[in-house]
Amino acid sequence: MKSLRLSSAMKRCLLKPKPKSGAKKRQRRWIVDSRSPEAGISAALRYLSPDCDRHTWVVLGMAVKSALGDAGFPLWDAWSQGSNKYRAGDAKAAWRGFKPGSGGNDAVGIGTLYHLARAAGWEPQGGALPAPPAPMPRPDADAEQRALDAQHAAIARKASAIWRHAYLAQEHAYLRRKGIQPHGAKLFKDALVIPLYASPDALVNLQFIQPDGAKRFLKGGRKSGCFWWIGKDVADTVCLAEGFATAASVYQESGFRCYIAFDAGNLPHVGETVRGLHPRQRVVICGDHDPAGIRYANLAALRIGADVAFPDQPGQDFNDMARGEHGRA
Incomplete structure (x- = not known):
């Protein structure tokens, strides 16, 4: 392969050496429910709204997966279904992409979920759980998705037609x-x-x-x-x-x-x-x-x-x- 000529600044940014592994960060240990970790996580999730922004939704999913692995998907998915934004395919695709600890970064763990839940009033050593919210009526998700797919297909055809008639710049x-x-x-x-x-x-x-x-x-x-x-x-x-x-x-x-x-x-x-x-x-x-x-x-x-x-x-x-x-x- 031809050798690359990088400017000095690009070298600094794109060819940074990988950081050497140092001492492991001291992690806070959460003791929530020694009988059932799932019960503690489920209780904490009930204090958090599934209508949160996508970034928070993703972080909470990563936190659940870091603690329970793939066995945690039904729990996180059931909680996610409380939002009108829920799409089954999106939840499955997002879950597959969660790779806790990848790249040596362990910043998102179950402690992240517990921290957010405590800020919302949850206590790890017990206390009354909030009453589950009444289910909100949702529109026909399948019909919505079919309409959106049809719209996207029409725009894709239009894009292909324009692209064919355009000429190289x-x-x-x-x-x-x-x-x-x-x-x-x-x-x-x-x-x-x-x-x-x-x-x-x-x-x-x-x-x-x-x-x-x-x-x-x-x-x-x-x-x-x-x-x-x-x-x-x-x-x-x-x-x-x-x-x-x-x-x-x-x-x-x-x-x-x-x-x-x-x-x-x-x-x-x-x-x-x-x-x-x-x-x-x-x-x-x-x-x-x-x-x-x-x-x-x-x-x-x-x-x-x-x-x-x-x-x-x-x-x-x-x-x-x-x-x-x-x-x-």
């Missing part, structure tokens, strides 16, 4: 401003067009980038879990970034294939796909140096056992960093 104002190559992006009218795939052979949506940098997707199409990638060859390292320009800069500076998640919140979902496609490769999540980028890059890394990298300066992404190094900022 040679230059565009956005590319010039960002200092990047088109890497297979296309042009449609005045917009640079980036494809979104649900799997390596399933085009489902498009992103349109105007000359001034304004971005939009086809309305009603899929985005969650969808991705694209830059770089044909796969080395021992693959990367994942938020946006097209950031991924292009990572690839141009490192030579590593870089996947695009399209926003920070999508990093954990796309990260699971990247890990499935590259189970033996080192994965580096190249997050933006802002609160959302840091939060979701670390969540993605925890979920799939990846490394994380951030630009040196707060507020920057890797495209900002590359342009600064090459005098184009």
Whole structure:
């Protein structure tokens, strides 16, 4: 394989040596119910709302799995069904992605669940349990899903038609401003067009980038879990970034294939796909140096056992960093 020429800053961020294992962290031991750990976890969950945000929902699932393994899924799934947002397929897919302790990170354990439950009023040594909430009527989930699937299929057909009629980009104002190559992006009218795939052979949506940098997707199409990638060859390292320009800069500076998640919140979902496609490769999540980028890059890394990298300066992404190094900022 051709040797890679990385800028000094990219080397610092993408080729950081793996941290040496040191002394194990002292863990707090929770004694809840010596007769039945499941009973204690179930009691704690009853103090927490399944209508919480997705990040909290995921963390609680990881906590249950860290304590009970796959035997904990029915307990967490039953608790999750108390939310109108519940989807059986989503719960199963999320559970499969939980890998407690992967990558040497043991930050999410059952103590996380107990800490949140205690903040909500639960006491580990007993006390009256709250009365279970009355079940909320839910709409026909199957009918909702069928309607959503039909909408997504229609948008996917529209995306495929536009993509076929678009032509490969040679230059565009956005590319010039960002200092990047088109890497297979296309042009449609005045917009640079980036494809979104649900799997390596399933085009489902498009992103349109105007000359001034304004971005939009086809309305009603899929985005969650969808991705694209830059770089044909796969080395021992693959990367994942938020946006097209950031991924292009990572690839141009490192030579590593870089996947695009399209926003920070999508990093954990796309990260699971990247890990499935590259189970033996080192994965580096190249997050933006802002609160959302840091939060979701670390969540993605925890979920799939990846490394994380951030630009040196707060507020920057890797495209900002590359342009600064090459005098184009």
